[in-house]
Structure formats: structure tokens, C-alpha cells
Amino acid sequence: MKEPRFKGITSEKSSHNMSKIHGKDTKIEVILRKALWEKGYRYRKNYRAIPGCPDIAITKYKIAIFCDGEFFHGKDWEVLRPRLEQGKNPDYWIKKIERNRTRDKEKDAELLYLGWTVIHFWGKDILKKTDECIRVIEEAVFDNKIGDDEID
Structure with missing residues (x-):
């Protein structure tokens, strides 16, 4: 016999899984930070001095980097949303993820207004294509150096 589900109450398994999710020093952040450090880039972690508190901020070049979980x-919201509608507690999850997406756009706009370059990487891209992620960051550094030279 299935146990009844009550809206708003999570099972022990769900609660355990959610407790393992952290906002700082995630595996994907650590992998990207180590790769940047090895290339000689210095950065700030979870930089609170600017909007959005980016996971990595290369302050010298005003680059804000976010390591986003899919x-x-x-990610692929057009595919994920219908799947969530069929799952557990769809009202909560759809509202939560839509708010995250909106907040990401708002913070990106604030950072751009302040002159920062904003880069988002998906977690799986960091895990599987770390070198490509580093290349994107290096291109942003190069672009910012060129921009600074033109101003001087």
C-alpha cells in the first residue's frame, strides 16, 4: 500500500537528497576554479560586492562567472517544464525554477550595466568540457584587455 502524500511535506529520501545540495564550493565550481588557478588567473569566490554574488569573479578584468546546475x-526549460508538471509538487518546482531564471536575468542586467562581463556555464559543460570553458573565459579576458587599451 502506498503511503499518502501531503502537499508541502517531503519524504525522508527527498529531504536527504536536498540536504546534500550546497550553494557554495560545489564540485563544478571547484573544478573550474582549479583550472583557472592552474592557468594563473586569480579570482574571488562568491563575490558579494557585486549583484548576484557570482561563483567566481575575476575582478581585474570585471568578469563574473556563474556555475549553474541544469x-x-x-536548462532546456521547454523540455523540463512539461516533465515537472507530471512530477511531484509541480507548483513548487515550476515557480522556484522560473524565479531562479528571472533572477539570473535581472542580476545579469545589473552586472552588464556596471560594466562586468557575465558568463554562465552549465554544470555538465564544466565537468565534460572544462578546457572549452577556460577558453571562453580567456577570450573574455582578451576582449577586456583590448577594450582597456582602446580607452587609455
Whole structure:
């Protein structure tokens, strides 16, 4: 016999799984930070001095980097949303992920207004294509150096 589900109450397994999700020093952040450090880039972690508190901020070049998990930031939202509608507690998850997506856009706009370059990487891209992620960051550094030279 299935146990009844009550809206808003999570099972022990769900609660355990959610407790393992952290906002700082995630595996993907650590992998990207180590790769940047090995290339000689120095950065700030979870830099609170600017909007959005980016996971990595290369302050010298005003580059804000976010390491986004596919689920919580709604990768392939057109595919994920219908799947969530069929799952457990769809009202909660759809509202939560849509708010995350909106907040990401708002913070990106604020950072751009302040002159920062904003880069988002999906977690799986960091895990499987770390070198490509580093290349994107290096291109942003190069672009910012060129921009600074033109101003001087």
C-alpha cells in the first residue's frame, strides 16, 4: 500500500537528497576554479560586492562567472517544464525554477550595466568540457584587455 502524500511535506529520501545540495564550493565550481588557478588567473569566490554574488569573479578584468546546475536554473526549460508538471509538487518546482531564471536575468542586467562581463556555464559543460570553458573565459579576458587599451 502506498503511503499518502501531503502537499508541502517531503519524504525522508527527498529531504536527504536536498540536504546534500550546497550553494557554495560545489564540485563544478571547484573544478573550474582549479583550472583557472592552474592557468594563473586569480579570482574571488562568491563575490558579494557585486549583484548576484557570482561563483567566481575575476575582478581585474570585471568578469563574473556563474556555475549553474541544469535543474535549478532550468536548462532546456521547454523540455523540463512539461516533465515537472507530471512530477511531484509541480507548483513548487515550476515557480522556484522560473524565479531562479528571472533572477539570473535581472542580476545579469545589473552586472552588464556596471560594466562586468557575465558568463554562465552549465554544470555538465564544466565537468565534460572544462578546457572549452577556460577558453571562453580567456577570450573574455582578451576582449577586456583590448577594450582597456582602446580607452587609455
